[in-house]
Amino acid sequence: SQPSVAFAFAVLVAAGEAVRVRPPGGDHPVGPLATAAALGYALLGEIDGRPAVHNVLQTVAVVAAGTLVGLVPHAARGTGALRLDPQARRLLTVAFAAVCYQPLHAWAEATARPGPWHAALLLVVLPLSACGDALVAAALRSGRRRRLFQPELSDALRAAFGIVPALAGTGAVLALAVGAGGLWALPVCWVPLLLVQFAVHRHAAVRATYRQTIASLARATEVAGYTPKGHARRVAALSRAVARELRLTEPQLTVLEYAALMHDIGQLSLVDPVAGGATEPLAESERRRIALLGGAVVRQTGVSPDVALVVERQADPWREQPLTARVVRVANAYDDLAAAQDAVTGPLRVLERLRLGAARDYDPRVVEALARVVAAQGPGTAGAGPG
Secondary structure, three states: OOHHHHHHHHHHHHHHHHOOEOOOOOOOOEOHHHHHHHHHHHOOOEEOOEEOOOOHHHHHHHHHHHHHHHHHHHHHHOOOOOOOHHHHHHHHHHHHHHHHHHHHHHHHHHOOOOHHHHHHHHHHHHHHHHHHHHHHHHHHHHHHHOOOHHHHHHHHHHHHHHHHHHHHHHHHHHHHHHHHHOOOHHHHHHHHHHHHHHHHHHHHHHHHHHHHHHHHHHOHHHHOOOOOOOHHHHHHHHHHHHHHHOOOOHHHHHHHHHHHHOOOHHHHHOOOOOHHHOOOOOOHHHHHHHHHHHHHHHHHOOOOHHHHHHHHOOOOOHHHOOHHHHHHHHHHHHHHHHOOOOOOOHHHHHHHHHHHHEOOOEOHHHHHHHHHHHHHHOOOOOOOOOO
16 A cells, blocks of 8 residues: 555665664664664654555565665675674564554544644654664573673663664654655655764764774784784773673773773883783782883873773772773783683683682672673683684
């Protein structure tokens, strides 16, 4: 029914899927414009003053067809394995929104409810749809990462209510605009959003280049022979995983990752390299000198002062450190100690040693978070080998 309307929304979903963008800190690209268009179709009650007659099955079919068409350019470019989790979640969310909204809208029309009732229905359906999407996302990530469901659900809810209001609001505006002005309202509302997404994509590209610059600077210690190959990258990855376990915010994760990449930059001041690049066995005064020199170098690079603070506080007592510095210190100690251990039993011995140093050298809460991350990753995935 109403094929021109179905085709118009399918085109919007396909276009939104074709111009996906990777969110800050995200693992995979997403299509926010495709999701907004799909929600707009699910919440469509009128078209230029005439009732919309599509049902839930047609809504799901149109969104699925648009999504598949939008995935074709990515498959043709061979951009790697396509993960369909976001698209499957989108279909489930749209189906849930349509199941909730369309009968309520029909009831409001049949009982001649005034316009504000439609806004109230949207305010009820959209948060419920967001919660449903968060439940599905948490279940998928919990199974994939072998992590408890509750922390994943907390992360998913926090992420959902960061971006969902914008997506839901856009979808609602599309539906209301088409209801009042017909299909000509779609390009009027959608094209500015597309331009905004291109701007976000450029910003993400600048951030990626910035991170690559920092990673290249961090490799100076490896090239000079002061630290083992891949040490900074392993510490950064492990620090980020532990920080997620501790539920740090995205800005904190960014600061922590940059600091972890450059935490050993102060070793370039040493006359002779430390054996294995491991600073944990050094005297406290020597570790503090390296940390302060590293912080001074970081400040000269123009990186955020917060990053320099984390680097220069590495040798301080952990109770005086910011949480990000505690995380980097524990991750660094784990990688330093695990380098000399075998891949099977080494992680357990290293964790036991860190636990013995907890409350004196390391924050016990961070050590336990590290233990959960290592258990989830499996033996030999962190700190084992130079890769």
